[in-house]
Amino acid sequence: MNIDLQAREIQPLRHTFARVAAHTGDKPSSRYLEATVGVQPTANFHYRPTWEPEFELFDTARTAVKMADWDALRDPRQFYYANWTMARARQQEAMEANYQFVESRGLIDKIPDTQRAAACEVLMPLRHAAWGANMNNCTICSRGYGTAFTAPAMFHAMDHLAVAQYITRLGLALGEPGALDAGQNDWLHDPRWQVLRRLVEDTLVVQDPFELFVAQNLALDGLQYPLIYTHFVDDHLAVQGGTAVAMLTAFMPEWHDESARWVDAVIKVAAAVSDDNRALITDWFKTYADLAQAALAPVADRALGAQGAEALADVRTALDARARKSGLVV
Amino acid sequence: MNASTVSAVSSVFIAFQDNEESRPVVDAILADNAQASATYPPGLVKINAPGRLVIRRETIEEQTGQRFNLQQLHVNLVTLSGYIDEDDDEFSLSWQH
Numbered sequence A: 001m002n003i004d005l006q007a008r009e010i011q012p013l014r015h016t017f018a019r020v021a022a023h024t025g026d027k028p029s030s031r032y033l034e035a036t037v038g039v040q041p042t043a044n045f046h047y048r049p050t051w052e053p054e055f056e057l058f059d060t061a062r063t064a065v066k067m068a069d070w071d072a073l074r075d076p077r078q079f080y081y082a083n084w085t086m087a088r089a090r091q092q093e094a095m096e097a098n099y100q101f102v103e104s105r106g107l108i109d110k111i112p113d114t115q116r117a118a119a120c121e122v123l124m125p126l127r128h129a130a131w132g133a134n135m136n137n138c139t140i141c142s143r144g145y146g147t148a149f150t151a152p153a154m155f156h157a158m159d160h161l162a163v164a165q166y167i168t169r170l171g172l173a174l175g176e177p178g179a180l181d182a183g184q185n186d187w188l189h190d191p192r193w194q195v196l197r198r199l200v201e202d203t204l205v206v207q208d209p210f211e212l213f214v215a216q217n218l219a220l221d222g223l224q225y226p227l228i229y230t231h232f233v234d235d236h237l238a239v240q241g242g243t244a245v246a247m248l249t250a251f252m253p254e255w256h257d258e259s260a261r262w263v264d265a266v267i268k269v270a271a272a273v274s275d276d277n278r279a280l281i282t283d284w285f286k287t288y289a290d291l292a293q294a295a296l297a298p299v300a301d302r303a304l305g306a307q308g309a310e311a312l313a314d315v316r317t318a319l320d321a322r323a324r325k326s327g328l329v330v
Numbered sequence B: 001m002n003a004s005t006v007s008a009v010s011s012v013f014i015a016f017q018d019n020e021e022s023r024p025v026v027d028a029i030l031a032d033n034a035q036a037s038a039t040y041p042p043g044l045v046k047i048n049a050p051g052r053l054v055i056r057r058e059t060i061e062e063q064t065g066q067r068f069n070l071q072q073l074h075v076n077l078v079t080l081s082g083y084i085d086e087d088d089d090e091f092s093l094s095w096q097h
Helices: A016-025 A029-037 A083-104 A113-123 A127-142 A147-173 A179-189 A191-203 A210-242 A243-248 A253-274 A275-325 B004-009 B023-032 B057-064 B070-074
Strands: B013-016 B037-038 B044-050 B050-054 B076-083 B083-086 B090-094
Touching: A016 A029, A029 A147, A029 B023, A083 A147, A083 A243, A083 A253, A113 A147, A113 A179, A113 A210, A113 A243, A113 A275, A127 A147, A127 A179, A127 A191, A127 A210, A147 B004, A179 A191, A179 B023, A191 A210, A191 A275, A191 B070, A210 A243, A210 A253, A210 A275, A243 B004, A253 A275, B004 B044, B013 B023, B013 B050, B013 B070, B013 B090, B023 B044, B023 B050, B044 B050, B050 B057, B070 B076
Parallel strands: none
Antiparallel strands: B013 B044, B013 B076, B037 B044, B050 B090, B083 B090
């Protein structure tokens, strides 16, 4: 008996989902596009939300920014749930390794007391700022429109929660008894932190998701992260024996640089759509960047002393350049 | 060497498993090599190019938005022909030795 085996090639009838093919044509598509494009529910919502009857459940009118296609606000990192979690898991492993390195060699005890106190005083209240950023990005996700825009906002919210947790863990590692309580106390009562606290609390009630995106992710974080992690932790603490603090906060500047690519890409696409959008986003940016700069001035002063004002001005110049590159008229 | 063989350019080829991971690599090759053409034998994607074929790390990174180490190609690489010249940024196949 003779069995003859043959390879048969079977052509697929369609290469991707119809909702993706409508955007890209019928060709094999990336997992990112399949998880993002055309996922936003657009019709048949039956009831209006009781808490906001002037809008539909999902409504493009919640923001003043006008987009013909909300799926155009793509994330250059191409994050969807699976590859975002894998990327963060890798970074978490690196952070664990840093903790092990610092703890096994007793590097915390080698930090001079002045630097240790400075690290606690400057970083601990920022847990609350990070929590505010988490809340704001949840709002962007819930009030925004289009999966391309809202899904990365939710990832961004969880990343902010991670930042808050890393700061918490740093406070515990620095071993100052009550460092976390002292940080909360400063956040609530120290006049130095009240301007920033007011700004964070004011943004919590901003209703327009895109305005909030500009305020939190571009203006406030765009100033805060370079000021705190580049100027204060890396350039100031690390050279004075505080290398351990830089190691235990390594995630923050790395994550800020990575997520800035997403923020810039969203701003760039939205601003390029129309002159109205460009003017609107530019206005928001100027307003909130000024507020954030004023709010961070006392913090810069505490962190860097005499060089604080200069460092903050440098960071603002760099942020303005970033905004110009994204097509804003700054 | 006589005149008739000098004018004919030998082609190089490279073949990958046809899957999600190799798609951005294939797209990058087709973007960087104007004369390259892809065929799809069962389970594979095979790219032919006359004379020379180059794979650039930067182009792959543009496709995926993630950092890419050129050594990652080898995970899905099936076969190739030509002399290999590789560094951190480019992987090229050609018959110039």
